Amino acid sequence: MAIEDTKVRLVMRSLAVSAACPDCVQRSSRVHCYYQRHLTDRPVAGRRVRLDLRARRLVCGNDRGSHRTSAEQIPALTRRHARRTDALTAQLTDIALFMGGRAGARLSGRMAITTGKDTLLGLIRALAAPQSGP
Numbered sequence: 001m002a003i004e005d006t007k008v009r010l011v012m013r014s015l016a017v018s019a020a021c022p023d024c025v026q027r028s029s030r031v032h033c034y035y036q037r038h039l040t041d042r043p044v045a046g047r048r049v050r051l052d053l054r055a056r057r058l059v060c061g062n063d064r065g066s067h068r069t070s071a072e073q074i075p076a077l078t079r080r081h082a083r084r085t086d087a088l089t090a091q092l093t094d095i096a097l098f099m100g101g102r103a104g105a106r107l108s109g110r111m112a113i114t115t116g117k118d119t120l121l122g123l124i125r126a127l128a129a130p131q132s133g134p
């Protein structure tokens, strides 16, 4: 962990022995490769929080699937292609619902969260969009 004037950086890795494939839900512990993933989390003590995650791509054990590998997702922390944690997304969604785009972006800035009105409005629109499951 590194604490700077305006941000906190956490270096993380998953300790789970296996993970469920997001495509077919089959569990796997065979690592295909590692890669760096960067996520933004809710601020701490007025500082932005960046998670530097050593992510894993796992070999899927399902021979009938259309995929051979899948990126490990950590429950309640990561989602496919997401650049922020679920907790930060929930917080921004609440801000967007209560404040709207422009005022919400200003409030977020005061809370050490960098975002824009279009992002906040997109979160509201995403609530109405149908959820895509595995």
Ligand SMILES: [Zn+2]
Residues within 6 Å of the ligand: 021, 022, 023, 024, 025, 026, 060, 061, 062, 065, 067, 070
């Ligand atoms: Zn799979």
